Amino acid sequence: MGKTLVEKIWDAHLVKRSEGFPDILYIDTHLIHEVTTPQAFDGLRRRGLPVFRPEQTVATADHNVPTLNQHLPIREELSRLQVDTLTRNCNEFGIELYGLGHPNQGIVHVIGPELGITLPGKTIVCGDSHTSTHGAFGCIAFGIGTSEVEQVLATQCVLQQSPKTMKIEVNGQLAQGVSAKDLILYIISKLSAAGGTGFFIEYAGSAIRSLSMEGRMTVCNMSIEMGARGGLIAPDTTTFNYIEGREFAPKGENWQQSIKYWQTLYSDEDAQFDSVITFDAADIGPMITYGTNPGMGMAINETIPTTYSQPSTEQLSYQKALTYMGLEDGTAMVGKEIDYVFIGSCTNSRIEDLREVAEFVKGRRKADNVTVWIVPGSKHVEQQAIAEGLDKVFEQAGFQLREPGCSACLGMNEDKIPAGKYCVSTSNRNFEGRQGQNARTLLVSPLTAAAAAITGKITDIRELLQVGS
Amino acid sequence: MRKFEHLISTVIPLDIENIDTDQIIPARFLKATSREGFGKNLFCDWRYDSNGQPKTDFALNKPEYKNARILVAGKNFGCGSSREHAAWALQDYGFDVVISSFFADIFKSNALNNGLLPVQVSEEFLKHIFEENRKNSDLELEIDLVNGTVKVLSTLKQEAFHINAYKKTCLINGYDDIDFILGNKSLIESYEAEQAIKVDKIVADNKGVFPEDSRTNNR
Numbered sequence: 001m002g003k004t005l006v007e008k009i010w011d012a013h014l015v016k017r018s019e020g021f022p023d024i025l026y027i028d029t030h031l032i033h034e035v036t037t038p039q040a041f042d043g044l045r046r047r048g049l050p051v052f053r054p055e056q057t058v059a060t061a062d063h064n065v066p067t068l069n070q071h072l073p074i075r076e077e078l079s080r081l082q083v084d085t086l087t088r089n090c091n092e093f094g095i096e097l098y099g100l101g102h103p104n105q106g107i108v109h110v111i112g113p114e115l116g117i118t119l120p121g122k123t124i125v126c127g128d129s130h131t132s133t134h135g136a137f138g139c140i141a142f143g144i145g146t147s148e149v150e151q152v153l154a155t156q157c158v159l160q161q162s163p164k165t166m167k168i169e170v171n172g173q174l175a176q177g178v179s180a181k182d183l184i185l186y187i188i189s190k191l192s193a194a195g196g197t198g199f200f201i202e203y204a205g206s207a208i209r210s211l212s213m214e215g216r217m218t219v220c221n222m223s224i225e226m227g228a229r230g231g232l233i234a235p236d237t238t239t240f241n242y243i244e245g246r247e248f249a250p251k252g253e254n255w256q257q258s259i260k261y262w263q264t265l266y267s268d269e270d271a272q273f274d275s276v277i278t279f280d281a282a283d284i285g286p287m288i289t290y291g292t293n294p295g296m297g298m299a300i301n302e303t304i305p306t307t308y309s310q311p312s313t314e315q316l317s318y319q320k321a322l323t324y325m326g327l328e329d330g331t332a333m334v335g336k337e338i339d340y341v342f343i344g345s346c347t348n349s350r351i352e353d354l355r356e357v358a359e360f361v362k363g364r365r366k367a368d369n370v371t372v373w374i375v376p377g378s379k380h381v382e383q384q385a386i387a388e389g390l391d392k393v394f395e396q397a398g399f400q401l402r403e404p405g406c407s408a409c410l411g412m413n414e415d416k417i418p419a420g421k422y423c424v425s426t427s428n429r430n431f432e433g434r435q436g437q438n439a440r441t442l443l444v445s446p447l448t449a450a451a452a453a454i455t456g457k458i459t460d461i462r463e464l465l466q467v468g469s
Numbered sequence: 470m471r472k473f474e475h476l477i478s479t480v481i482p483l484d485i486e487n488i489d490t491d492q493i494i495p496a497r498f499l500k501a502t503s504r505e506g507f508g509k510n511l512f513c514d515w516r517y518d519s520n521g522q523p524k525t526d527f528a529l530n531k532p533e534y535k536n537a538r539i540l541v542a543g544k545n546f547g548c549g550s551s552r553e554h555a556a557w558a559l560q561d562y563g564f565d566v567v568i569s570s571f572f573a574d575i576f577k578s579n580a581l582n583n584g585l586l587p588v589q590v591s592e593e594f595l596k597h598i599f600e601e602n603r604k605n606s607d608l609e610l611e612i613d614l615v616n617g618t619v620k621v622l623s624t625l626k627q628e629a630f631h632i633n634a635y636k637k638t639c640l641i642n643g644y645d646d647i648d649f650i651l652g653n654k655s656l657i658e659s660y661e662a663e664q665a666i667k668v669d670k671i672v673a674d675n676k677g678v679f680p681e682d683s684r685t686n687n688r
Contacts, residue, residue, distance in 0.1 A: 002677075012667060015660045016653055021635045024653055026660055036552065038502035047647070052657075064500065078500035085502050121668075129551040129575060143575055145553035147582035147646070155650040157657055161633070193487050194545040197574055227548060227573055236681045260672050263679040293487045293548070313592070317486040317543065410496040410550075419519075431491040431549060433514045 002268025004165045005234050006200045009140045009265070013123045015157055022159040028122040030057045030152045031108045032095070034064055034086040035412070036127030040150035041089040053156045054094040058117060061086055061099045062107045063412050067375050067402035070100050079413060093153075104247075106378020106404045109133040109346035113217065114380055116246025120235040120262040125152055130346045130428065132223040135232030136216035137239055138265045140200070142230040163229055164198050164274040167267070169205035172281035177461045179356075180215030181348060181426065181445035183207065184222045185287035185297045187279065193295035196228030199275065202267060203233050207281035213242040214352035221347045222428050225294040234266040286461050288333055289430045289443040291321040296430070300448065300460050304329050324432055325440050326420070333442075333458045337369060340423040341453040342435070343399075343446055344375030345409035348426035351384050353446045358390040360450045360464075366398040367456025373415065374399050375407040399453065411436045424452040471584030472643040476565055476612045477622070478538040481528050482602045488542050489549035490576065494558040496550075507554055508561030529562075533606040539566045541598050546587075547576025556580045566612050568619065570595045581636050582646065588612060588619055594628045597621065614640060 003011070015024040030053075037059075044051070051057060064079035074080035083100070090097040098104040104111055109130050112118040120138040125131060127149040134141035148158050168187060188195075201223050203216075211219065216233050223231030233239075240259060243249045250258040267273075285299040298305070306329045310318045322329055343349070343357055354376065366372050374394055376382040382404055385391055394401045408415040409427035416436035417423040423441050426449050430441040442458070451459040498510045516527050523530040540559065546569035547555060556579040559567060567580065568588045580587045590598075601621055602608045611620040614637065620627040632640070639645065650657075 008671075012671065015656050022633070024650055024656070026657070026664075035499050039504050039553075042503070043647075049647075063496075082500050082502060127551060127553075129549065143551040145551055145556070145575060145579035145582060147553060147579065151646055151650060154647050155654070155657060156661075157650050159646045159650065193548055194571060194573070197545070197571070224549075227545065229574055234680065261668050263682075264671055264675040264677070266677070266680050268677055293489065295487075313596075314486060316484070320485065410491075412496045412499065429489075429491070429549060431489045433495055434491050437495075437514060437519075 001272065002270040004267040004271040004273060005138065005202055005232060005265060006140065006163065006165050007271070009121055009123065010162060012121070013140070022161050024157050025123060025160050026157055027125050027152050028056065029117060029124045030156070031112055031124065031126035031131070032057060032059045032149065033108050033126070033128065034061050034082045036146050037089065037149055038082065038085045039146050040153055041093065043150040044093070044153055047154070049154045051093040051095060051153045056156060057095045057153070058112070059086060059090050059095050059097040060105055060108050060111055062404070063406045063410070065100055065405040066413050067405050067407050067415055070403045076414065103379050106380065107346045107349065107406055109221065110349060110377030110381065113137065113213070114246065114378060116243055116249030119243065119249070119258070120239060120265050125158060129224045130221050132228070132230045133217050133221040133346055135220040135223070135230050136213060137243070138232055138235035138262070140230060140232065143224065163200045166196065166199040166201045166228070166275040166277065167273040168201055168203050169276070169278045170203070170207040170281055171205040171278070172207055173210070174207055174281050174284060177286055177447060177465050178284055179445045179447060180211050180218040182284055182287045183281070184219045185289065185294070185443060186284045188222060188225050188294050189287070189297040190279070191226050191277070191295070193225060193293040194227045196223060196226030199228050201228045201231040202273070203231060205278070208233060209236065212352060213238060214350045217350070218347055222294065225428060235262050286445065286448050288448065288458065290325060290327055290333060291318070292324055292430055292432050293321070294428065294430060294443060296321060297443065300458065301334060303332050306330050334460055336458045337456060338424050338442070338452055338458060339370065339421040340417050341370055341372040341449050342375070342408045342423055342425040342427060343449050344373065344377070344407050345427035346377065346406070347428045348446050349375060349377030349381065351381050353426065354381065354385050354390055355388070357446050357450045358393040360447060361397040361399065361454060362393050364397055364454050366453045369456045370453055372399040372453045373402055373408060375402045375415070376404050378404050408435050410434060417441070424449050424458070470582070470639070470643050470645045473565060473584050473586050473640045474614055476538060477609055478565070479534065479536065479607060479609055480539040480541045480568070480598065480602060481534045481537045482599055483528055483540065483542040484599050486543035487545045487548055490547055490552050490555040491549055493547070493555040494552065499552060499554050504557050505561065507558035508563065511558040511562045538564055539568060539610055539612070540564050541568045541595070541602070544569060544571040544592070546572050548573040551575045551579070553579040553583070556583045556585050560585045568595070568598065581640070584640060584643070586612065586614065586640065588630045590619060590628050590630060594626070597624070597626055
């Protein structure tokens with residue numbers, strides 16, 4: 001019997017499998033950041049252990065960093081302390097750090113791919129649940145906790161049960177105004193916030209194949225929002241073209257050898273998945289969430305599902321979510337006034353996202369009632385945006401282009417949405433308080449976010465695109 | 470790591486589904502560089518009002534639940550962020566066990582890696598606990614890790630729960646994974662030495678056709 005892609009990569013990284021024990025899985029690349037590592041480094045010190053493979057570990061500061069005036073010392077004391085602790089730990093243990101001021105700094109899941117560190121066939125972990133992003137390149141990538149970060153620092157391995165596999169196939173073509181973000185929000189709304197738990201998901205089908213690498217990263221990024229450990233897409237020419245020439249990508253003869261290996265990375269035709277689900281791209285419209293988990297999403301032109309249509313055991317939680325959001329079941333979302341637009345996060349802060357937004361807003365201006373933040377995913381994305389003149393487009397539109405970091409996706413720095421305010425956001429989580437205490441998050445694609453910024457209301461992007469064309 | 474074998478305790482009920490790690494410990498409290506002290510901010514935004522005063526209707530603030538060491542919560546507990554701070558906060562507050570009908574993966578690993586026991590029960594059993602607790606807030610549960618059972622002491626209703634045998638041994642003895650992996654260090658080193666050869670062999674042995682090539686040929 002053939003193997004799934006997940007099984008191929010997993011088996012190639014098995015250090016030890018024994019009955020009654022989890023697998024010892026070898027990790028090729030360990031990405032680290034300031035929030036989930038200080039306690040892991042302390043653990044190493046307590047045990048008197050070095051970092052086993054420092055050259056396979058890459059660090060950046062992203063969660064806590066301000067997105068204005070990054071050249072100045074971090075004002076917030078605890079944030080500064082955490083970022084400084086990362087610097088000290090990297091120096092002590094010999095780890096490459098792309099900290100503030102470094103041209104490679106940025107959100108950990110943006111810099112890995114753009115630097116050519118993320119490659120097909122690899123195993124990649126990071127103390128961050130959105131590590132699933134890297135799966136877009138056909139690798140096994142998943143988030144881990146701090147105890148596991150310590151494990152990987154100490155041994156370059158993690159203990160893991162081999163996962164179940166799910167295939168999600170999306171066939172057909174996405175309509176105009178519908179993007180990778182809508183596709184994944186649609187899938188999550190169908191499967192629920194727990195529908196992928198215990199699985200690694202392989203995304204396949206013609207709609208997935210026709211996505212750019214940026215789009216594929218957006219899809220894989222949100223696998224965790226269904227509870228899946230990871231998501232991945234078999235590599236193809238789109239993947240190889242994206243990687244070629246990047247800073248740490250294989251070069252010359254190594255490149256040729258790598259391609260040969262990467263071309264073995266697909267699920268065999270007779271491979272067995274534990275679950276297979278199929279969707280039609282034509283059924284997907286621009287999406288928006290109305291609740292407090294990413295599974296509570298719908299097509300933007302629909303009305304919020306009624307409480308009584310929910311399973312009886314879930315009605316209490318459902319109503320609690322709508323109360324928090326200040327929304328009523330059975331009502332429409334389109335036309336509702338909003339306060340903030342956040343375009344950024346490891347889900348949608350790449351150059352393609354910024355280009356798409358800029359193309360739409362060129363010659364338009366934001367509504368007066370809205371504050372718009374655009375936070376690029378990395379220093380490289382920021383520089384590229386400036387080189388292409390996108391900064392001017394944003395400025396004329398009244399959008400504020402800030403400096404790279406996780407920013408208002410989780411509000412660990414100063415970028416918080418005030419209580420009660422609505423934020424149309426390209427990030428990945430609409431949990432209570434995620435973007436600030438009592439802030440209300442509406443998850444959407446970059447295009448839908450841009451449309452809301454211009455009109456000041458929740459808007460079906462398709463209406464504006466028709467007017468434009 | 471903290472050891473765990475057996476516990477009899479009252480419970481704190483949180484009959485809410487999809488409790489994510491941002492609720493368990495909001496991101497603004499993740500700036501600490503040690504593992505201690507997160508308990509005071511556990512469920513902070515549900516527990517305190519905007520003036521920092523305890524909300525009297527929230528279960529953690531009810532005097533009858535003061536000494537409970539078991540949290541009982543709705544399905545998909547611990548979804549969202551991978552922050553281990555969620556497990557640390559629950560433990561620091563005084564919980565030894567969390568019961569739910571379904572746990573998010575990363576939360577479950579984090580809990581197990583800290584000696585906080587995640588007990589997965591059926592929907593019916595979870596409902597039974599909530600119902601009995603509503604009748605009597607002194608309701609006690611008995612958790613027996615060695616035999617893998619959870620029992621409602623007032624009704625004697627009991628259910629078995631599953632914990633991976635390796636993890637069970639770790640919990641009962643207070644072992645952690647690093648010792649186990651380091652015990653296999655020579656295997657890790659030989660894996661590294663052979664990795665390139667292994668990849669060459671995969672390429673040589675591959676009998677299939679790269680799907681993109683077959684798609685192109687079929688056109």
